[in-house]
Amino acid sequence: MAAIRLEQVTKAFGAVTAVDDVSLEIADGEFLVLVGPSGCGKSTLLRMIAGLEDVTGGEVWIGDREVTDFAPRSRDIAMVFQTYALYPHMTVRQNMGYGLKARRTPKPEIARRVAEVGELLGLTDLLERRPAQLSGGQRQRVAMGRAIVRQPQAFLLDEPLSNLDAKLRVGMRASLAQLHQRLGVTTVYVTHDQTEAMTLGQRVAVMRDGRILQCDRPQVLYRHPNNLFIAAFIGSPAMNLVAGTVEGNGVRFGQYLVPVATPPALEHVVVGIRPESFEDAAFAPGMPTIRARVEVLEELGSDAHVFFQVEAPPMTAEVLETASEEGLLPTDRALFTARVDARTSARVGAELDLAVDPASFHFFDPDSGARLDTSAAPVLAAR
């Protein structure tokens, strides 16, 4: 096992810069997730660590070796591809043993390690099958097995769960977390799914346009997103974002004026409120309330999502950067989501009093998208 260090790594494809001056340290044994929308450069960054893409500028270190110009085979890393990339003409056993064979490991040792990992992943009965005879989940496990058998310095996983159906994905996610705990191998995991990132990563690096916007523990990203993009990206359902103005000791957004303890210094701001900062007023006495007209009600059993309109233009990272994007509904009013107790009396078309916790409001600069901190400075500690 080894730490991975990227120093001002850049990758350009002609005039397009896919990865732009990224510096990142991944500690020995850490599980780091690279997350971001498609085309943000996360897969390219991973492939640069693997040696499958040349580095335009900067250095890649694995352990105490600078491997920037090393061939993939000399880096001692294992990679799991989104498509699994199992060798179709080989059995599961041969697939898993291929890397060891290529490295001239003695045959008995290969057999022992393949059997061991096969047992660990529940593949023992499938060892003589070919990839075509396996289900999606089994193929995924074989791909993992092929990586584990090698006992490499680090695992690089490129969206390994994205081809599985939703239910299997949740199961495999838990298995991956367990495996990492057991093996303790440095892991870099690429995904576009923020839920996967939040649940798996010890640290999560959010990427956009080839840059890392913030790299921190999932809880820090969630509680202190340092800009609008991360605020909009992390969390499900997504954070409600709307244009607002500071009025005295309160913040006005649309028809609502909510008192806040320490309002931001700017007059015009973007207000961010997580759906779980709301509650049906009946279950949260003593909090400030707003009256909302229920547009849509989603009852999920464990809780309920209440959608209501706010008379102010919605704000997203995209809206800020690229004017407005036409949605299905008129975009001059934001549609807010509130996550409330499942016992709520909310009915579509009726009015509902929602308690709201102003202490959990987020404020952003509408020009730069940067976080405007009202209380404590954001926690920037790495781990």
Added chain:
Amino acid sequence: MSARRRGRRARQAGWNVVGIAIFVVMVFPVFWMISTAFKPNEQIISVAPTWFSLHPTLQHFRDAIDKPYFWVDVKNSLIVVSVTVAISIVLAFLAAIALARYGFGGRKLFIVLVIGIQMLPQAGLIIPLYVVLADYHQVNTLTGLIVTYMTFVLPFCVWTLRGFLLGIPKELEEAAMVDGSTRVGVFMKILLPLMGPGLVATSVFAFITTWNEYIFARVLLNDQSKQTVTVWLSYFLGSSRHTDWGALMAASTLTAIPVVVFFLLVQRRIAFGLTAGAVRG
């Protein structure tokens, strides 16, 4: 039965008839060649056609084989075909890898040229090729013919193999490289086994094209001892007043045998979809 269902049945029956008609048109010449090869002469030239001879004879086959230069020309054909196919496949495979996997200046132009060459009428190339080969004293030699065949077999093989290679996910090679293989290792252990069906299919087509080629062989080879079997076959039509149809058909049947045998030997390897299961669910 509703009118709609009846209509669908009728349409289906119509297509079946068309299919059978096409089958008959394609198979009949082959059937006629083989059946004529076994018929006694009087049945061949009689006005009323005989579909199957009830008294088959092997005499025509004996006549054909005893004709001068048969074995020599079969040997020539085998040499030309095997050398052309072997060299073309090796070169085409390497070229196809370059075209399918590596980016380089002029790649698109090269691909267009490769396919463009296929569109030139071959007859138009005979004279220029003859002149060039004559300059290098390669007229009336098998090497000259091999080089000529490669001018159209090689581009065809490059084009086809490139298509097969594009069907093999690049991730398989990348996975093998991360797993510890060199580029040569990836080629030997991953690409070559997966390209098996593609290589077989391409060589079958190359074999058939070269074995059946007549015009270039006819023009470039004038010495009877250096001719290929298709040219040898044409001598049966020597005089317009008397053609030995029985021997001609027997000889044609014999000429077709190697192609059929080669195809039967390798057709099981043409199992498309071998990469199934490599990627995704």
